Amino acid sequence: xxxxxxxxxxxxxxxxxxxxxxxxxxxxxxxxxxxxxxxxxxxxxxxxxxxxxxxxxxxxxxxxxxxxxxxxxxxxxxxxxxxxxxxxxxxxxxxxxxxxxxxxxxxxxxxxxxxxxxxxxxxxxxxxxxxxxxxxxxxxxxxxxxxxxxxxxxxxxxxxxxxxxxxxxxxxxxxxxxxxxxxxxxxxxxxxxxxxxxxxxxxxxxxxxxxxxxxxxxxxxxxxxxxxx
Amino acid sequence: xxxxxxxxxxxxxxxxxxxxxxxxxxxxxxxxxxxxxxxxxxxxxxxxxxxxxxxxxxxxxxxxxxxxxxxxxxxxxxxxxxxxxxxxxxxxxxxxxxxxxxxxxxxxxxxxxxxxxxxxxxxxxxxxxxxxxxxxxxxxxxxxxxxxxxxxxxxxxxxxxxxxxxxxxxxxxxxxxxxxxxxxxxxxxxxxxxxxxxxxxxxxxxxxxxxxxxxxxxxxxxxxxxxxxxxxxxxxxxxxxxxxxxxxxxxxxxxxxxxxxxxxxxxxxxxxxxxxxxxxxxxxxxxxxxxxxxxxxxxxxxxxxxxxxxxxxxxxxxxxxxxxxxxxxxxxxxxxxxxxxxxxxxxxxxxxxxxxxxxxxxxxxxxxxxxxxxxxxxxxxxxxxxxxxxxxxxxxxxxxxxxxxxxxxxxxxxxxxxxxxxxxxx
Numbered sequence: 087x088x089x090x091x092x093x094x095x096x097x098x099x100x101x102x103x104x105x106x107x108x109x110x111x112x113x114x115x116x117x118x119x120x121x122x123x124x125x126x127x128x129x130x131x132x133x134x135x136x137x138x139x140x141x142x143x144x145x146x147x148x149x150x151x152x153x154x155x156x157x158x159x160x161x162x163x164x165x166x167x168x169x170x171x172x173x174x175x176x177x178x179x180x181x182x183x184x185x186x187x188x189x190x191x192x193x194x195x196x197x198x199x200x201x202x203x204x205x206x207x208x209x210x211x212x213x214x215x216x217x218x219x220x221x222x223x224x225x226x227x228x229x230x231x232x233x234x235x236x237x238x239x240x241x242x243x244x245x246x247x248x249x250x251x252x253x254x255x256x257x258x259x260x261x262x263x264x265x266x267x268x269x270x271x272x273x274x275x276x277x278x279x280x281x282x283x284x285x286x287x288x289x290x291x292x293x294x295x296x297x298x299x300x301x302x303x304x305x306x307x308x309x310x311x312x313x314x315x
Numbered sequence: 316x317x318x319x320x321x322x323x324x325x326x327x328x329x330x331x332x333x334x335x336x337x338x339x340x341x342x343x344x345x346x347x348x349x350x351x352x353x354x355x356x357x358x359x360x361x362x363x364x365x366x367x368x369x370x371x372x373x374x375x376x377x378x379x380x381x382x383x384x385x386x387x388x389x390x391x392x393x394x395x396x397x398x399x400x401x402x403x404x405x406x407x408x409x410x411x412x413x414x415x416x417x418x419x420x421x422x423x424x425x426x427x428x429x430x431x432x433x434x435x436x437x438x439x440x441x442x443x444x445x446x447x448x449x450x451x452x453x454x455x456x457x458x459x460x461x462x463x464x465x466x467x468x469x470x471x472x473x474x475x476x477x478x479x480x481x482x483x484x485x486x487x488x489x490x491x492x493x494x495x496x497x498x499x500x501x502x503x504x505x506x507x508x509x510x511x512x513x514x515x516x517x518x519x520x521x522x523x524x525x526x527x528x529x530x531x532x533x534x535x536x537x538x539x540x541x542x543x544x545x546x547x548x549x550x551x552x553x554x555x556x557x558x559x560x561x562x563x564x565x566x567x568x569x570x571x572x573x574x575x576x577x578x579x580x581x582x583x584x585x586x587x588x589x590x591x592x593x594x595x596x597x598x599x600x601x602x603x604x605x606x607x608x609x610x611x612x613x614x615x616x617x618x619x620x621x622x623x624x625x626x627x628x629x630x631x632x633x634x635x636x637x638x639x640x641x642x643x644x645x646x647x648x649x650x651x652x653x654x655x656x657x658x659x660x661x662x663x664x665x666x667x668x669x670x671x672x673x674x675x676x677x678x679x680x681x682x683x684x685x686x687x688x689x690x691x692x693x694x695x696x697x698x699x700x701x702x703x704x705x706x707x708x709x710x711x712x713x714x715x716x717x718x719x720x721x722x723x724x725x726x727x728x729x730x731x732x733x734x735x736x737x738x739x740x741x
Contacts, residue, residue: 106642109657111650115694118640119681122697156377163680163698165376170571170583170685175692 113182119167120179128183130191134244143298144177144184145235149262149312151176158261159254190242190296196289198282206286209279213307219274220307222283230290232298236313239298245288252280263311270308334476341479342426344488348419351444355411360452363445366597367511368589369453372396382459387432388540390525392468394432402458414450415443420488428478430466431485437530440491440510485526500596504604505531507597512589517545517581518554533608537672542738543580544672546664549611553668556605564602568593570689575647575658577684577693579665579677587685615669618724622713625725629714632707636699645719656694661719671712671726672734678708679735705731 109115117128120139125131128139139147153159155168155176168176196203210230213221223230225237232239240248254260255272262268275283306313364370373396375384382405383398398405406414413424421435422428429435441449471477491510493502508514509530519527520534528534535547535554546554556564567573571586578586593601634643640657642648647659660666665673683695703711709728716723 106646106648108649108651108653109640111652111654111656113692115650115656116692119683119695119697122681122699123701157375158377163700167681167683167695167698170587170683171693172686172691175686178692 113178117179117182120183123163127186127188129188130242130244134246135250137244137247138190138242139183140186140188141296141298142184142238143232143234143236144181146232146238146312147180147183148177149236151180153262158263160259187297190292193241193291194245194288196285198285202282203286203289206279206282209283210286217274219271224304224307225302225310227299228303229293229295229299230287231293231296233302234298234300237298237302239296240287241290241292242296243288245284248284248287249280252284263314265309265311267308267310334479337479337483338475341428341482342422344420346419348415348443348490351447352442353444355444355447355451357448357452357455359445360448360450360455362592362594363449363511364452365592366507366589367449367513368585369399369449371584371588373399379459379461381453381456382461383463384461389432389468390539391472392466393540394430394466394468395464397463398459398461399453400456400459400461401454402460404460404462405458406453407458409450409454411447411450414453415446418446418449419490421482421486428475428482430468430473430478431481431525434513434516435482436486436527437510437513437515439486439488440506440530442490445511481524481526484524487529498603500600500603501607503597504600504602507593507601508604512601514548517585518548520547534611535613537670537737538581539737540739541581542672542676542734544668544670545581546668546670546673547611547613548605549608550613551610552664553613554664555608555610556602557608557610559606561599561602561606564606565598566689568598568601570687571685572655572687572690572693575655575663577658579673579682579684583683583685586687591685591687613669615724619709619713619727619730621717621725622727625710625727626714626717628707629710629712630718632703632711633714636702637711640696645715650694657696660715661721666715666719667721667723669723671716671723671730674712674715675708675726675731675734676738678703678711705735 114127121128123131123136124139125136130136130138150159151168152173154161154164155171157165159165171179198206209219210222213219213224222240225233226240227233227237230240251260252272252275255266255269258269260269272280370381372385372387373381373383375382375396378384379400381399383396385396387394387396401407401409409424416422416424417429417433418435418438418441420439421431421433466473491502491506494505497505513530515527515530515532517538518535519532520536521527533548535545535550537544548554548556551557559567563573563576567576567578568586568590571578571583571591577583590598590601637660640648641660642657645660645663647655647661648657650656665677668674677696679698679700681696681698684690684693686693699708706728709726709731712731713725713727715721717725
């Protein structure tokens with residue numbers, strides 16, 4: 087008993103009691119408020135609902151923070167959490183997650199017949215000119231890993247998340263600064279096409295170089311509000 | 316027979332005339348305000364609009380500044396704020412006299428009585444020269460086309476008669492009268508806190524009809540539809556600052572954080588939209604006033620029945636989810652630059668306030684202190700809504716309120732569910 091008390095006293099004197107050890111004064115420490123939902127270091131939550139943040143282009147992440155704060159995207163917990171933060175701080179937090187270079191989880195094997203996956207691949211690579219649908223690759227990059235500074239990659243995301251976002255664009259639940267080109271595209275796609283696309287995208291492994299491309303592969307096929315400088 | 320009929324008819328007529336008389340009375344209040352003592356100043360108007368946080372209610376999320384449209388939840392339904400910009404859908408063509416009537420008498424240009432969601436018991440205290448400067452500044456803002464959305468109030472709550480009745484009970488027009496027993500700074504603080512910054516709009520203790528005991532009613536109460544409680548400013552165990560050092564309060568009002576004290580939720584919004592803009596003299600004045608408010612303890616409701624197993628479960632949850640940041644003993648943590656990162660929970664008023672509303676709210680939805688010029692990179696807490704259910708939150712709250720030297724009373728699951736339901740009322 088006495089021994090335990092003495093040990094406790096010694097620990098106290100070594101300041102193990104009273105205040106706990108200080109935390110590092112870093113953005114990573116501050117970002118722990120985000121990773122509670124978005125998974126360790128922003129690698130996505132295991133349930134697939136909260137997407138990966140790590141390694142997404144900084145401009146894209148920053149735009150999404152503004153969209154949540156200003157009501158163009160609607161998720162109460164997220165909007166409320168960042169409501170009291172300044173543009174400058176949100177930009178710093180976006181930059182923090184963008185700078186993380188972390189391995190990706192393995193893809194989800196697609197459960198669709200090959201012809202449907204082939205149709206999805208054709209949409210991804212070539213779009214459908216007759217319906218004014220651009221190829222995904224025209225903005226999201228030949229490798230589908232996104233383009234700097236504002237277009238996110240489409241790989242390394244769960245099928246549930248991809249379905250959720252395309253559905254939210256169709257219903258108007260998710261919006262971007264006008265003109266909202268992804269809303270136009272999502273509304274032009276059929277339900278079957280979205281299903282095939284998300285099976286295809288969630289089923290593809292990341293390429294050897296998983297980083298976002300430096301720039302769009304060519305002239306942008308549409309004008310997108312979120313990409314204006 | 317004839318005589319009785321006559322009496323009956325007269326009584327009926329009097330009864331029918333009463334509402335009309337009530338309306339006529341409230342719409343034609345006489346004005347005894349002294350004329351403006353200073354010329355109009357746009358700089359002053361801009362400052363007063365910032366400090367008064369007009370844009371806080373009169374701007375929709377992501378919408379044009381001051382163009383209105385923000386939903387304001389009240390116990391009587393949802394009110395939508397109006398457009399204050401000089402557009403035909405807003406205040407275009409409003410004279411200084413029209414604007415004065417709105418602030419001082421809570422009346423629109425056409426004579427209609429404004430809903431008390433516009434804090435008329437506070438704005439009536441504003442002087443004529445301040446009102447005129449505010450008016451001039453608002454009229455100089457860009458005009459935005461934004462028609463007002465119709466209010467969504469239940470029953471007769473939005474009717475002119477209901478407003479007139481409410482005003483007869485709770486509203487007395489009149490500019491702030493300085494207390495001669497107090498100095499200039501104190502009176503300036505009282506003028507701001509009771510008037511333009513309308514602290515009592517949230518911090519009043521409201522009755523069932525939404526009435527308060529005047530612009531210095533700071534008894535605190537639940538903010539229906541917001542899911543927060545505005546704690547009493549009269550009780551030092553709630554949010555009273557009577558025992559705070561002057562410098563701490565001034566820093567807190569300006570930066571939203573002073574030492575371990577951080578503004579949370581709606582108050583973080585108030586710091587960003589209002590008190591961060593206070594100049595040094597007004598910060599000092601506000602502090603002088605708030606620190607001398609009379610002390611009055613709030614009534615503490617009977618807590619849930621003590622349940623040792625629930626508290627034990629809470630202690631386990633604390634170790635798993637909270638201790639890493641807030642410390643094993645709730646002592647809080649600094650960062651390695653010496654700034655407070657995670658506040659101590661031992662001795663925290665947010666933990667021990669009479670109502671567990673804010674504690675539950677923060678556990679459920681996390682939060683950041685406001686990012687202000689003086690405190691630009693606050694640390695934050697993640698939401699635990701997806702991790703802890705109502706029974707977990709009750710357990711954790713009970714543990715926190717009954718350990719760490721606290722004896723604030725247990726919280727049961729029903730209480731957590733009740734608070735969550737109150738937060739959803741619109």
